[in-house]
Amino acid sequence: MKKILLDDMILTKELPTSAGSKMLDGYMSPFNAAVVERLTEAGYEIAGKAPVGEFAIDLSGETNFEGKTVSSEDCATVMLDVNGSPRRIAAQNGLVYIKPTYGIVSRFGTVAVACSGECVGVMAKSASECKEVLSVLVGNDERDGTMHADGVCKSALGIKKVKKVALLDMGVKSAELDLARSELEANGIEVASVDAGVIESANAAWNILMCAELCNNVSRFDGIKYGYRAKNYKNLDELYTNSRTEAFGELVKTAILYGSDVLSSNNYMSKYDKAMRVRRVIVEAFTEIFKEYDAVMLPACSKTSYTASDDVFVENKYTAPASVTGLPAVVAGGVQLVGKAFSDGALLDVSAILTKEGK
Amino acid sequence: MRYETVIGLEVHIEMATQSKIFCSCSAKFGGEQNDHVCPACCGMPGMLPVVNKKVVDLGMTAGMMLNCHINRVTTFDKKSYYYPDLPCSYQTTQWFSPVAVNGTVTIETSKGKKDIRIKQIHMEEDAGKLVHDEWTNTTLVDFNRTSVPLIEIVSQPDLSSAEEVVAYLERLRSLLRFAKVSECRMEQGSMRCDVNLSVRPEGSDKLGVRTEMKNMNSISAIERAIAYETARHIDALENGTEELVQETRRWDDIKGKSFAMRNKETAGDYRYFPDPNVMPIVIDDEWFAKIKGTLPEFPEVKKARYIGELGLSDYDATLLTESRALCDCFESAYAECGQAKEAANWLLSDVLNILNKKQMTPDQLTLDGKTLGKLIKLVTDGKVSRPNAKKILAEMFESEIDPAKYAEEQGYIVSSDTGAIEATVREIVIADERSVTDYKSGKEKALMAIFGKCMKALKGNCDPQTLRQMIIDVINSI
Incomplete structure (x- = not known):
């Protein structure tokens, strides 16, 4: 039996799911996520849970409530990409990760954080292994109302080819990008630089949308029904406040405050609504690039490892474009390729060049 | 101010x-x-x-x-x-x-x-x-x-x-x-x-x-x-x-x-x-039209139609149009039996009585109007007597039955053989000498005793008016 790991955002009946938060320490779900059903049916053995940062919104897992960090495992891991951390982890550890096109893998049974952008994807040592696992995960699930029809989901693994790649100029020079460019060109793929333009604004829009949705989604963790409840409280307000103050970490609290602010009636139009409009502009900018190119290459992160002074809201610059548009993104060889919607298979195929698979 | x-x-x-x-x-x-x-x-x-x-x-x-x-x-x-x-x-x-x-x-x-x-x-x-x-x-x-x-x-x-x-x-x-x-x-x-x-x-x-x-x-x-x-x-x-x-x-x-x-x-x-x-x-045109097509007539429009076209009294029409379920049942019963006044009477007296006993509101009525119409037709055609029809109605609330078939099974069909009815009446009248004498001496009540016996013997399968006249005729003939 093939083994597979799940990150701790994916609910399982047999194993506790904490979402990296003290709020859900030891939480047992009464049901399995859709992807767990699919994996089990395809003969995979769930080998265990991989730790995540609190609600998977941090840089690379550093905010896990128990201080557990992701270690590279021998088997592939199915991971929910909420805010880019799986892509950053893959880039910094020489692994491959695919965040598939939004709406081709069911989110039923994943801890909801930023519903309009998060996707269940696969981390593995090679692009081919990612593809093998992804092929098990894709397909319509009527319990997730944002999904595409079954045929459309599966077409994402169909025969398409990446022949021309746009290198998105985000003002970063990196050895990985240079190497990737020459590898692609050596394999007959055309690479040309393009200006990032409005895509630079993806980060600002995404941070607003992600925090707004997080604030709303984690509001159900109120200490009433399940999860953490403070020991000391005198009334309902204190029960809410103390439970949430004690159980949430600083980054999640920051996101809640920021999210509440952008959704408040005073700021809704100038912040949240504006972000939704920017989201559409970014989608159009990608559509424009894709008239000529099959994929866009950009870094997945700004450095090879993080320190305490690094800020996820800044670092999102590289992962936000794919998160905010729902386009598929593959990280391989330390760089990120963002493709047209439903070109997931083609992206993984071209990524195999970067990981020198089959050589 | x-x-x-x-x-x-x-x-x-x-x-x-x-x-x-x-x-x-x-x-x-x-x-x-x-x-x-x-x-x-x-x-x-x-x-x-x-x-x-x-x-x-x-x-x-x-x-x-x-x-x-x-x-x-x-x-x-x-x-x-x-x-x-x-x-x-x-x-x-x-x-x-x-x-x-x-x-x-x-x-x-x-x-x-x-x-x-x-x-x-x-x-x-x-x-x-x-x-x-x-x-x-x-x-x-x-x-x-x-x-x-x-x-x-x-x-x-x-x-x-x-x-x-x-x-x-x-x-x-x-x-x-x-x-x-x-x-x-x-x-x-x-x-x-x-x-x-x-x-x-x-x-x-x-x-x-x-x-x-x-x-x-x-x-x-x-x-x-x-x-x-x-x-x-x-x-x-x-x-x-x-x-x-x-x-x-x-x-x-x-x-x-x-x-x-x-x-x-x-x-x-x-x-x-x-x-x-x-x-x-x-909401596309098809969906919109589908819902539009299911809208009922407004209650006051129905009421006016019941009075104007079907000749119901204002009182009956008002009662019926208080509940959609009553209206639906009434309309399909009427379509089946063709007699609006009869259908309204059955619904507003017998059917409401049963609902009352069951502590149900008119809106909870699930009686099939077409079946009710068939029953009404049996009565007005003189095939089933009113008392027996009420028994059939009660059964219609308990199980799905066809009134005509059920009436036959239960022996509720009014005999069209007047000769046979008359023979039964004659037999009972002759046997009950006292009641006959009482009746002849002016005691109207005595007739009821004979009537009851006859109805029982005929299992209720006779129109009460016809039976009463027949008894009087038989008494007078002996």
Whole structure:
């Protein structure tokens, strides 16, 4: 039996799911996520849970409530990409990760954080292994109302080819990008630089949308029904406040405050609504690039490892474009390729060049 | 100075669907605490909302019944606030593009007809219920009602008296019951009402300070609350007894007073935004036409038709048109037997009697009108006697039967062989010499004794009038 790991955002009946938060320490779900059903049916053995940062919104897992960090495992891991951390982890550890096109893998049974952008994807040592696992995960699930029809989901693994790649100029020079460019060109793929333009604004829009949705989604963790409840409280307000103050970490609290602010009636139009409009502009900018190119290459992160002074809201610059548009993104060889919607298979195929698979 | 009251209503109505709005749990009233719950409607992680299409059907139906414009693209939005009976700490409702807008409802009061404008109708999920246990001093949550689908009907501030409010609520109830959107039972909480009220000098076009009384669930309480609140406002304006502020108030029907709950400053910001998990719902022409096609005739149109075309009395037509189920049954019974007056009589006396005994409301009637029509035809054709027909009707409430077949099986068919009937009568008359003598000496009652015996022997299969005449004829002939 093939083994597979799940990150701790994916609910399982047999194993506790904490979402990296003290709020859900030891939480047992009464049901399995859709992807767990699919994996089990395809003969995979769930080998265990991989730790995540609190609600998977941090840089690379550093905010896990128990201080557990992701270690590279021998088997592939199915991971929910909420805010880019799986892509950053893959880039910094020489692994491959695919965040598939939004709406081709069911989110039923994943801890909801930023519903309009998060996707269940696969981390593995090679692009081919990612593809093998992804092929098990894709397909319509009527319990997730944002999904595409079954045929459309599966077409994402169909025969398409990446022949021309746009290198998105985000003002970063990196050895990985240079190497990737020459590898692609050596394999007959055309690479040309393009200006990032409005895509630079993806980060600002995404941070607003992600925090707004997080604030709303984690509001159900109120200490009433399940999860953490403070020991000391005198009334309902204190029960809410103390439970949430004690159980949430600083980054999640920051996101809640920021999210509440952008959704408040005073700021809704100038912040949240504006972000939704920017989201559409970014989608159009990608559509424009894709008239000529099959994929866009950009870094997945700004450095090879993080320190305490690094800020996820800044670092999102590289992962936000794919998160905010729902386009598929593959990280391989330390760089990120963002493709047209439903070109997931083609992206993984071209990524195999970067990981020198089959050589 | 003379004052006028300005009232706008927000009416919440639970829709008559089998299941909840975003999951497949039962939406039925009652049940043991937390019997009708699943991970979705009690807010557990991992569940995503899947819209119940029937809810949208009923939302559109309500909109069409109240002459609204139907928004062809309608969306669901999230409204955030914390309360233990709201498991996700947000309510999924419609804020940006509700299913229906800009309607009118015509009401009739002692002052005549008046149009009340409807601002909008939106669909949303209900919250659960808190139960306080005095014994252990704890509060428990019952999620049975969580996510039961509601529509909220928001009127413009066009109402100006308790009488108009009552007429408006009764009109809403009648229209929505007729369209089978809801049973609108205030006592079960399937119709609740928030009253927004302000007072201004008569003739002024400026609105006064508005207060809102929430969750009113009986017509008489609403009348009392409006009277109290109007007096309080006028008192404040005339005598400066207190300063009026925009606030939410709770009506205590036992004390007969309203109490301040929260004012504008302490009111929460609901932070509405579109639910990313529910795609916008597009109502295409086909869907729109399908719902349009299911709309019933308005009750007053039906009533006029029953009187004008079918010759029913005003009284009968009024009773029938109080319930859609009665109308449906009446119309198909009439279509089958062709006798409107007979059909109305059967429904308004015998059928209502049975419902009464079963403690059911007319709206709960499930009797097949066509079958009732067949039964009526058997009687008017003289094939089954009225007393036997009543027995058949009772059986029709218990099982699915064909009246003619059942009458035959039970031996309820009136014999057409008058010779045989006469022979039976003659036999009984001859055997009962005393009754015959009594009758002949003027004791009318004696005839009843013979009549009873004959009816029993004939198993009721004889028209009472015919039988009575036959007995008299036989007595006179001997």
